[in-house]
Amino acid sequence: MTTQTTSQAPTTHGTPVTFDHVNKRFGRTRVLHDICLEVPGGQTTCVVGPSGSGKSTLLRCTNRLEEPDEGRVLLGDTDVTDRSADIDAVRARIGMVFQTFNLFPYRTALDNITLALRRVRKLPADEAAERARTHLASVGLAGLEHRRPGQLSGGQQQRVAIARALAMEPEVMLFDEATSALDPELVKGVLSIMRDLAGQGMTMIVVTHEMRFAQEAAGQVVFLDHGRLIEKAAPDKFFGAPESPRLQAFLSAVT
Numbered sequence: 001m002t003t004q005t006t007s008q009a010p011t012t013h014g015t016p017v018t019f020d021h022v023n024k025r026f027g028r029t030r031v032l033h034d035i036c037l038e039v040p041g042g043q044t045t046c047v048v049g050p051s052g053s054g055k056s057t058l059l060r061c062t063n064r065l066e067e068p069d070e071g072r073v074l075l076g077d078t079d080v081t082d083r084s085a086d087i088d089a090v091r092a093r094i095g096m097v098f099q100t101f102n103l104f105p106y107r108t109a110l111d112n113i114t115l116a117l118r119r120v121r122k123l124p125a126d127e128a129a130e131r132a133r134t135h136l137a138s139v140g141l142a143g144l145e146h147r148r149p150g151q152l153s154g155g156q157q158q159r160v161a162i163a164r165a166l167a168m169e170p171e172v173m174l175f176d177e178a179t180s181a182l183d184p185e186l187v188k189g190v191l192s193i194m195r196d197l198a199g200q201g202m203t204m205i206v207v208t209h210e211m212r213f214a215q216e217a218a219g220q221v222v223f224l225d226h227g228r229l230i231e232k233a234a235p236d237k238f239f240g241a242p243e244s245p246r247l248q249a250f251l252s253a254v255t
């Protein structure tokens with residue numbers, strides 16, 4: 001399989017994301033403790049940690065799929081957590097790829113992409129279709145435009161989901177364990193697309209269990225444990241000389 005994300009339409013690079021003293025509880029359980037994190041524009045930030053440590057919750061605070069109880073999340077200068085913010089406008093600036101693809105099952109790959117382009121970006125049908133074809137080709141799916149999700153492999157479905165997010169020309173891409181539901185042989189193709197995007201300078205926040213991806217593609221890696229940000233460093237330092245005993249134990253268990 002060849003994947004050439006270089007042919008895609010230009011994206012706006014460089015929007016940073018700031019988590020400013022973010023706290024989140026579910027009922028009486030506190031799942032995020034005072035998280036402060038700068039996600040630099042044009043870089044990939046990987047978030048790793050044990051199951052239940054709050055990685056997805058933190059990611060989902062970026063586009064307010066979860067609402068922090070306290071603290072702010074900024075997308076560039078926009079306070080996403082401001083209740084008066086136009087959340088649809090905010091979400092239109094952020095692409096998100098989920099573990100479970102979240103495609104419309106009765107729509108073709110092409111339609112899965114054109115729907116949002118027409119509804120949100122208000123593109124005319126022919127322009128939306130052309131843009132969708134370009135993005136499907138960029139993730140190696142030329143010729144499969146008219147297949148429905150059930151007629152595609154998990155890896156191909158995930159690539160449709162990535163193409164759909166990219167077609168919206170987002171400023172920031174969020175990946176929530178995008179390869180966790182895939183058979184091992186399909187993981188590589190999806191990671192290679194994500195690696196290409198990182199190389200092109202897309203701002204990305206990636207929740208992942210793929211340590212090698214974090215090592216190779218991230219500008220910084222963040223370790224969460226029990227809802228606390230324990231350590232944050234460039235990959236060489238994070239994997240080569242972790243400071244906290246908790247991170248040292250986590251890395252020896254997973255690598």
Ligand SMILES: Nc1ncnc2c1ncn2[C@@H]1O[C@H](COP(=O)(O)OP(=O)(O)OP(=O)(O)O)[C@@H](O)[C@H]1O
Pocket residue numbers: 026027031049050051052053054055056057058
């Ligand atoms: N909607 C919810 N209602 C109640 N508790 C929740 C909800 N979503 C998450 N939690 C709890 O919050 C904690 C953090 O969950 P989260 O999914 O953010 O962790 P995670 O690090 O992404 O885990 P995993 O790696 O297993 O996906 C967990 O204890 C989880 O059970």
